[in-house]
Amino acid sequence: MKKAVFAVLIVLAMVCLVSCGGSGKKSAKDTLEITWWIPKAEDSTYYMSYEENPGVRQLETMEFNSHKVNLKFTVPISGSERDNFNTLMMTEDYKMIFDMSFCTSSPMELLEDGVIWDLTPYMEEYMPHYMQIIRSDASLAPYVYNSVDGEKKILSLYSITNETLGNFMGLNYRRDWVAKYGTNPKTGAKFTYGYTDPSDYNTYYDDVVFPSGGNDPIYVSDWEWMFGIFEKAIADLGITDGYCISLYYKGFSEAGGNFDSAFGGGTPMWFRDKSGNAEFGGTSEALKTYLQMMNSWYQKGWLDKNFAEHTADQIYAIESAKMNSGKVGAFVGRRGNSGGQMDNGDKLTEGIMVYGAPPAINDVYGSDAVKNKEPYSLYQYSHLRGNLCISKKASEEELKTIMSMLDYLYTEEGGCILAFGLTKEQNDILKDPTYAKYNLTEGAYNKEVLADGRFAYHRDVKLVDDNDLASAMAAKRLTIGYYSPGFVPALNESYTKCALYNMAQWDKYYNTGYIDKALQNQFTPDEAATYSKVYANVDTYMAQNVPKFITGALNVNGADWDNYCKMLNKYSPDKVTKIYQRIFESVK
């Protein structure tokens, strides 16, 4: 009898334990544990896990859909992001929310496989702010909607910015060389130049005028005039291994905006033309003319003779050792190269002044069809900054809470937590230990109401000076939410006057043709396979042959060009053009 009672008690105890364990996701009646896969967290200098991020802690103090949330992050080791993501997928251990940066399947495939939720039916009720934002900008439509069986669906959520963040790279040139060795193209007079405050390179001034009449190089003819000056500078300084301009090893930039978009705006690969249609530029008249120009520059000795060999170099750091030692007249560089930042105090860099230039417009080569066309900016950030999906690991009720929480990040207040961090008022209540550690007792930023009713944001000077700290104090790694108007100018406070000037030059023209990689999320499985194969073949073939046209190993004016076009067309680039066109049309 005793044994039977004991057994029953054990069974009851086990039932109790199991039933308690069943509510593991909700540690309290109104707190929902949300698991989230992010590809990158912050350096452990600031805190040990992303759960300690001040923005995350702030979210956990709030209520969404009558629930508090407890966020649990999974962060892979740097370098193994894709492996980690795939392992989680294959073992069905994926999280409730996952960043799509390293996902090899499109949202449509994931929906088909029953991995993610179709968010469409819940959007209006639980994500009104997100809906308002995507409705206000028609250019977002091809990206944020998926066409599933002819219906517009929302399968993933994008991080959106109201303004482009400003290019981090673009064409740079040695303004000091132009000022020192050049003469006014109209009067022949020497230019004057100097600093109002010799200790601050941001006070540089000169009276440089280009042949087109302005103070910045706008046209190809301006650049060619400048190369003549660079030749003089290189000879005068006794530089034996320098050159006027560097070039990316493929001979072109896929994202457009380098000199390759000076002939009509398109790119040598796939791009969106001014009327919104998909086009392939690999066999275009624009590319042919570009190659004629590049061949001419190569023959004149303006171009880096060994450009095709620098395959390991990023486009913004081609032969960086040579560039940084002041031996190159013009190059694609980053904000960090602006102004006098490359001054090492040696003979070739002392007094260096690097100016940014807008993408050039062709006014010299080819027919009228490829002259005086507005170019695209190089690369240029899009309005989208990554996306995430919500998996079926979340129940429908949990989905609603998650969506409500994410929607908060699309409000101005939520966006501030992502972009800047906490206000003084928020931190006074939260008493975040990391803010205390870094003496941010006044919060990460303050907000000023302008006369027109808009806001201006001012970040703490410590955060302006230290981008890593700024990132750690905000919740940037969530890569979700909305950057409202005014965010970008506040974030740009980190940059010097020269860098801001250069960024303005690089972004002079909007890159309407750049097809953001995010569009690949719209591929069907068959389209993804086609794209992969065609892209690999086209990219390889062009990378092999375009440099040959530039060096003259192949004749761009002869039968070689026709053979190149014929061979390239064999790889069926039109198949990818049609895929892009379908997507553009499906979400109009």
Added chain:
Amino acid sequence: MSVFKQKNKENAVVLKEYTWKYDFKHNWMIYLLFTPVLVYFLIFHYAPMFGLIMAFENFKPSKGFFGSPWVGLANFRELFTGDTFLKVLRNTTAMAVLNLTVGFAAPVLFALFLSEVRLKHFKRSVQIMSYMPYFVSATVVCSLASEFLSSTGALTMVLSWFGFDKQNWLANPNIPVFWLINTFLGVWQGMGWGSIIYMAAIANVSHDLHEAAAIDGASRWQRMWKVTFPTILPLILVMFIMRIGLVFRTGFDKILLLYMPMTYDTADVLYTYTYRMAFGSQINYGVSTASGLFQSVIGTVLLVISNKISRKAAGSSLI
């Protein structure tokens, strides 16, 4: 049927059937000691082979091995029908043959010659120096190669004394420039390390044989080729057979780091080709696995053939 001799109670020798149970009972400690090795091989070498199924699937991580659609030989068709496949296969074969001949012979010859050096300190210094490159990462090796072979590099300068143009040799697309660079980089890095096993074998060659040969009037050169070499020949053959099985697998990292679009025509090998095809824009696990399987099958076939030839010709084989 296997039989063995056993003494019965009366100490008479009888023949008994040799069963695995008997062997296990009498040698259980050996089996026990072998168990971790067996488990290791099963878990880390055999179980992953199941992944080869991806070669026949349009594999998607979200669908897993069992949920991904079966595509039969489509991945192999995609691999073999590529426009540059034949060129890639030619480059792979050429570099494999060079690795198998020059690359294999170098450590053997190095060990033979070094074993004849009598100055102990010199011999040890050379040995240590020859091992060192093996511990240098492929990235550093390739950086050094890029420096030495650039248009202003040290090796380029030396070659220019012999009438060659000053040029970046790594950017030279002509046959067989890249093939030779890849081979000699492999020799430089692996010769010393590869010679260790031969040095050990040479050290074990009986002094009596050398003494007898010397008494018969054999010179050192003759003793090296007529005594030392034949003695270590079975080992050389085994090593050669093992090398054949892996012949397509060597040097991928170096080629990936050194080649460039200008030299694809002569430098692109199966691994790099597959790497671009499979990981270029969107990951294609199927094609990648199909290529790996193809190379493994070729390697295995070569291994079996060379094993048979070795058994017939030299009476010594691996399997």
